[in-house]
Amino acid sequence: MTTVPADKNAALQPSGRLEGIGWLVNDSLTIAWRYLAAMLRLPESILFSAIQPMLLVLMFRYVFGGAIRGVHGSYVNYLMPGIFVQTVAFGAVISAVGVAEDIQKGIIERFRALPMARSAVLAGRTLSDLTRNACSIALMAGLGFAVGFRIETNVPAFLAGLGILLFFSWALSWGFSFIGLVVRNSETAQVATFPILLPFTFASSAFVPVQTMPGWLQAFAKYQPVSQVVNACRALMDGGPTSFHVLIALAWCFGLVAVLAPLAVRRYRRPA
Amino acid sequence: MPDPPAIEAHDLTKRFAKGNVLALDGLSFETPPGTVLGVLGPNGAGKTTAVRILCTVLVPDNGRAAILGLDVVRDAVAVRRVIGLAGQNAAVDENLSGRQNLQMVGRLSHMARGQAKKRAEELLEQFGLTNAASRSLKTYSGGMRRRLDLAAALVAQPPILFFDEPTTGLDPQTRRDMWTWTERLVAEGTTVLLTTQYLEEADRLADQVIVVDHGKVIAQGTPESLKADLGSTVLLVTLENSENAPRAAALLGPLGTRAPIVEDTLVEMSVENGPKAGSEALRVLDADGITVLGLVLREPSLDEVFLKLTGHRADSGPPAVATQASAESVGPRARSAR
Ligand SMILES: Nc1ncnc2c1ncn2[C@@H]1O[C@H](COP(=O)(O)OP(=O)(O)OP(=O)(O)O)[C@@H](O)[C@H]1O
Ligand SMILES: [Mg+2]
Numbered sequence: 001m002t003t004v005p006a007d008k009n010a011a012l013q014p015s016g017r018l019e020g021i022g023w024l025v026n027d028s029l030t031i032a033w034r035y036l037a038a039m040l041r042l043p044e045s046i047l048f049s050a051i052q053p054m055l056l057v058l059m060f061r062y063v064f065g066g067a068i069r070g071v072h073g074s075y076v077n078y079l080m081p082g083i084f085v086q087t088v089a090f091g092a093v094i095s096a097v098g099v100a101e102d103i104q105k106g107i108i109e110r111f112r113a114l115p116m117a118r119s120a121v122l123a124g125r126t127l128s129d130l131t132r133n134a135c136s137i138a139l140m141a142g143l144g145f146a147v148g149f150r151i152e153t154n155v156p157a158f159l160a161g162l163g164i165l166l167f168f169s170w171a172l173s174w175g176f177s178f179i180g181l182v183v184r185n186s187e188t189a190q191v192a193t194f195p196i197l198l199p200f201t202f203a204s205s206a207f208v209p210v211q212t213m214p215g216w217l218q219a220f221a222k223y224q225p226v227s228q229v230v231n232a233c234r235a236l237m238d239g240g241p242t243s244f245h246v247l248i249a250l251a252w253c254f255g256l257v258a259v260l261a262p263l264a265v266r267r268y269r270r271p272a
Numbered sequence: 273m274p275d276p277p278a279i280e281a282h283d284l285t286k287r288f289a290k291g292n293v294l295a296l297d298g299l300s301f302e303t304p305p306g307t308v309l310g311v312l313g314p315n316g317a318g319k320t321t322a323v324r325i326l327c328t329v330l331v332p333d334n335g336r337a338a339i340l341g342l343d344v345v346r347d348a349v350a351v352r353r354v355i356g357l358a359g360q361n362a363a364v365d366e367n368l369s370g371r372q373n374l375q376m377v378g379r380l381s382h383m384a385r386g387q388a389k390k391r392a393e394e395l396l397e398q399f400g401l402t403n404a405a406s407r408s409l410k411t412y413s414g415g416m417r418r419r420l421d422l423a424a425a426l427v428a429q430p431p432i433l434f435f436d437e438p439t440t441g442l443d444p445q446t447r448r449d450m451w452t453w454t455e456r457l458v459a460e461g462t463t464v465l466l467t468t469q470y471l472e473e474a475d476r477l478a479d480q481v482i483v484v485d486h487g488k489v490i491a492q493g494t495p496e497s498l499k500a501d502l503g504s505t506v507l508l509v510t511l512e513n514s515e516n517a518p519r520a521a522a523l524l525g526p527l528g529t530r531a532p533i534v535e536d537t538l539v540e541m542s543v544e545n546g547p548k549a550g551s552e553a554l555r556v557l558d559a560d561g562i563t564v565l566g567l568v569l570r571e572p573s574l575d576e577v578f579l580k581l582t583g584h585r586a587d588s589g590p591p592a593v594a595t596q597a598s599a600e601s602v603g604p605r606a607r608s609a610r
Contacts, residue, residue, distance in 0.1 A: 038367030110363040
């Protein structure tokens with residue numbers, strides 16, 4: 001037999017764009033649920049992943065706090081926005097490792113054979129990361145308040161700062177999922193992401209003022225996205241001129257999502 | 273308009289850049305609805321690659337394939353609505369429970385929440401996993417995982433199922449259960465494509481068998497017709513003494529259609545007329561003073577069909593024990609290649 005009639009059962013056909021979006025939402029929520037449910041089954045891993053950023057708060061507050069110069073006002077207030085951004089940045093490693101592990105374990109293979117929306121795997125992944133980040137930031141803010149962190153502006157501005165932070169974490173999630181899709185192996189994902197994270201988080205305004213760094217480093221440290229997001233959060237939480245920093249930070253977040261999300265989805269869809 | 277075949281492949285080719293392997297080299301077959309197609313082939317024949325292409329996971333380099341007339345590349349989304357896949361490696365989420373895994377697959381197959389829950393319970397029950405349903409898969413045995421993977425393929429009750437070596441790693445009881453489930457599904461109208469290295473499995477379940485080697489179909493037909501193609505009966509003679517075996521083989525040679533295979537005290541050969549060859553064999557051996565402990569005549573197994581077609585043996589499968597009492601189950605697999 002050579003020709004097969006393209007006789008498709010009407011009931012099998014997707015019926016329009018709106019329904020497509022409905023399924024994308026449904027499938028993304030299901031995938032996000034999958035990651036969160038898996039996390040809840042391992043309460044000890046939640047505990048340990050919470051301990052690390054909390055220790056960071058305490059270390060910077062009490063160990064380095066006295067030695068770091070050039071900061072006007074309270075160092076805790078200076079520190080906390082930096083710690084927030086650093087936490088979401090390092091948390092993004094989990095996205096890369098999680099996606100790589102899914103490929104390794106073959107579950108992506110099952111997803112590819114299901115009628116689900118193709119971008120839902122990554123959309124769900126980044127949605128669950130967003131939820132996780134929101135929880136860890138809430139936890140750290142609580143600890144911050146306990147060790148002397150105070151909002152010097154007002155609550156809406158503080159919340160706006162957290163909003164930018166989460167937006168940034170979402171952008172990173174897409175980027176790190178892309179890395180996971182490329183390396184396809186959870187150990188590789190783990191080691192591949194640290195060399196990217198270290199310069200961006202430490203050569204930034206997260207913990208020390210950029211002016212204290214050598215000139216050649218300042219050029220990078222000043223303009224890279226982590227610093228810009230830290231500056232925006234700091235302005236919104238600790239005071240100072242806000243609109244400029246906020247606009248730059250939002251531009252970075254939009255730009256990163258606009259580039260990284262399609263990149264990751266394209267990589268996922270790429271036929272093997 | 274005639275109904276399209278349930279599964280059809282036309283001249284599929286696939287080359288993997290990594291290692292430059294030509295995994296499929298013009299694979300073609302089709303299978304009507306409501307039947308079981310057994311896909312037999314040695315390791316690396318291209319079975320899994322074919323299944324992955326048919327399930328829209330992989331895109332072929334050339335050729336085309338369709339499920340119920342839906343093209344696996346152009347109509348991939350529609351294809352995914354009518355298929356269920358239990359791949360060679362259990363593709364389940366380690367970090368969730370069995371119940372959560374099945375519910376997730378239900379939701380991703382676009383079942384309503386309540387319906388997905390209900391279906392998950394049914395399948396857990398059917399596959400004997402109810403007691404382990406809320407445990408993390410990390411605590412499941414290999415066989416339990418395998419069963420869950422099969423259950424996941426059945427969640428949306430798709431009319432076309434792909435089972436890639438479904439009973440590898442299952443204990444004999446679960447394997448028989450699996451056969452019963454498959455037969456029940458087929459009785460309800462489901463089409464199943466089953467790859468296997470267990471020839472007994474293809475023999476028992478498949479309506480049609482294709483034998484794949486080096487990425488193409490080298491033979492096809494019903495299990496019976498493939499066996500009939502060999503055109504002969506298998507004669508097995510067990511001697512008292514292995515030292516006599518070469519001499520016995522030489523004496524028996526003229527009776528067979530191809531050279532006898534000798535392994536220890538066992539001489540195996542294909543003959544045209546079973547009963548006649550049997551009595552003749554006893555006569556010549558007796559005349560030469562060689563003591564015969566046993567003589568068995570049987571139909572050729574798919575294993576032997578396979579050997580004849582590919583020139584090499586299927587190199588994995590359940591070990592058959594070569595004892596006199598169970599000569600029926602003695603396959604050439606139990607012995608080394610000639
Ligand atoms: N992703 C891949 N990249 C590179 N080569 C591959 C890939 N998948 C399969 N191959 C190669 O393609 C050939 C066919 O493999 P396939 O898995 O289809 O065989 P199979 O018949 O399923 O074997 P088995 O019985 O061992 O499961 C093999 O030589 C294999 O090494
Ligand atoms: Mg295989």
